[in-house]
Amino acid sequence: MDKVERWSRVGIIYHLELPEGEIFVSTNDLYLSLVIENLLDNANKFTDSGSITLKMRLDKAQSKLRIEVTDTGCGIPPEKREEIFLCFIKLDEFAQGNGLGLYLSRLIIKRLSGNIFVDSSYTEGTRMVICLSV
Secondary structure (H helix, E strand, O other): HHHHHHHHOOOOEEEEEOOOOOOOOOOOOHHHHHHHHHHHHHHHOOOEEEEEEEEEEEEEEHHHHHHEEOOOOOOOOHHOOOHHOOOOOOOOOOOOOOOOOOHHHHHHHHHHOEEEEEEOOOOOOOOEEEEEEE
């Protein structure tokens, strides 16, 4: 089963928004791919209906690549938005997983000299953001 089949679910619309042209980022593509995959897995796990969007955009003025995974799922309470990046933290004890995904994702992104956070301005679910220097 490929990754597209694994993520595809009835009742969810998937979007991919990429900038035109090529983007070159000096990073470890394997580790960055693992983080994006983890964010998409989480979005799929906590979204019963609606949409999931993977978006990448280049901010040339700040020399940053911004990667967003946005869903219309259950969302993350404001007071838990930093806690979710701690080791073994699960907001839903009945959900699959062991509470390591976002912890490891933050470690990886920091090693890639980037930042990962929850976009607090988005209120229709969850938007996870990765910013990397280009």
